[in-house]
Amino acid sequence: MRAILWGTRGSVARAGPATVRYGGDTASVEVRSDDGSWLILDGGSGMLRITPRVEEEVTRIDILITHLHMDHIQGLGFFHPLRNPEIDTHIWGPVSTTRDLAERLGRYLSPPLFPVRLREMKSLHLHDIGRGEYEVGPFRVAADLVIHPGPTVGYRVEADGATLTYIPDHEPALGVRAFPGDPRWTSGVDLMRDVDCLIHDAQYTEEEYRGRVGWGHSTLRQLLQVAGLAEVKEVVTFHHDPEHSDEMLDAMLDEAVADVQPASRVTPGVVETLIEL
Amino acid sequence: MAQEPIEMILLTHWASYVAVPIWITDAEGNLIFYNESAERILGRSFEDAGEVKAEVLGQLFETTSLDGEPIPNEELPLVVALTEQRPSHRSIRIRAFDGSWRVIDITAIPITGQGGRHLGAMATFWEQ
Numbered sequence: 001m002r003a004i005l006w007g008t009r010g011s012v013a014r015a016g017p018a019t020v021r022y023g024g025d026t027a028s029v030e031v032r033s034d035d036g037s038w039l040i041l042d043g044g045s046g047m048l049r050i051t052p053r054v055e056e057e058v059t060r061i062d063i064l065i066t067h068l069h070m071d072h073i074q075g076l077g078f079f080h081p082l083r084n085p086e087i088d089t090h091i092w093g094p095v096s097t098t099r100d101l102a103e104r105l106g107r108y109l110s111p112p113l114f115p116v117r118l119r120e121m122k123s124l125h126l127h128d129i130g131r132g133e134y135e136v137g138p139f140r141v142a143a144d145l146v147i148h149p150g151p152t153v154g155y156r157v158e159a160d161g162a163t164l165t166y167i168p169d170h171e172p173a174l175g176v177r178a179f180p181g182d183p184r185w186t187s188g189v190d191l192m193r194d195v196d197c198l199i200h201d202a203q204y205t206e207e208e209y210r211g212r213v214g215w216g217h218s219t220l221r222q223l224l225q226v227a228g229l230a231e232v233k234e235v236v237t238f239h240h241d242p243e244h245s246d247e248m249l250d251a252m253l254d255e256a257v258a259d260v261q262p263a264s265r266v267t268p269g270v271v272e273t274l275i276e277l
Numbered sequence: 278m279a280q281e282p283i284e285m286i287l288l289t290h291w292a293s294y295v296a297v298p299i300w301i302t303d304a305e306g307n308l309i310f311y312n313e314s315a316e317r318i319l320g321r322s323f324e325d326a327g328e329v330k331a332e333v334l335g336q337l338f339e340t341t342s343l344d345g346e347p348i349p350n351e352e353l354p355l356v357v358a359l360t361e362q363r364p365s366h367r368s369i370r371i372r373a374f375d376g377s378w379r380v381i382d383i384t385a386i387p388i389t390g391q392g393g394r395h396l397g398a399m400a401t402f403w404e405q
Binding site: 144189 | 278279280281283284286287289290291294391392394
């Protein structure tokens, strides 16, 4: 299994000279199994960079959506395979307590926000998910709710003897008086435990977080701490704040690593990073 | 040990911040948390009491009706919320950890999580 980061930015796309290296597109990650099967994690604007990579012979693509905030779905409407009748496209995403995925996704994929309606995409199949385990082609996927505003899941993907956990929006320190604490009472730990690679929210500095508690995101330091709690092997920083330049992200990472001294290997979430598992 | 459901993690965090006494049990009726406001009425801190199995709780707390008659277990508000999945309210006398008797009003509700999962029950109570 291997993964490539095509969209790493959080909240809103931010293109410009200051975000060239880490990337300006919002969340989307290509995952391929050894047999070439396709899995895409989230449909942010980074998804547009995946379109030209879909080979002619591909007949099925599965897209796992963590939640329906715009930075995770805004690329869907522009992802050409969704309009290709030769490709079965499956979108898996969380339901709310009263609305299914079709109704929730249809609020964006319909006028006036988008000219094409969801129901016009004939080869699209929607799968309502909550907590649980799912067989998605050769991928075994576990989903669980994590702390973030609105119904939000993280995913643990297993294939080819490797494990990858993806939790792009997550605030495990919310309300905790002493973080990190007991793993049993820490959001996301079951999904992360002993995983080969964790792609995870690292949006804020410690100073920024103090003014944004409850917004649903982590500091880089919290990420390294929770990864230690779950004994993660490799951590990839993700969901970079749109206000953070490449230089600032480098400095944040250096400072957090020096402070926490994590046992996990730490990989900066730079766009186009290839993760071989 | 497996991680607790997110709904219960958030509930215990919330309970630790509010000034209303809160008692939380899991789906089996095991006590998993009560907050500082509840400690004053129960007579012991949660730090000292810790989590308590359902079968032990009955030995720790004695409850009666306001006129001193024993209350069948299945009529206690928390048990009703857990077993019948509906809110329940009543006034009772309770002998707390410290042995003193107190009269409280107690309201219990079932905790139903995403996907309709029965996760436990929560009670709030006031001393009369």
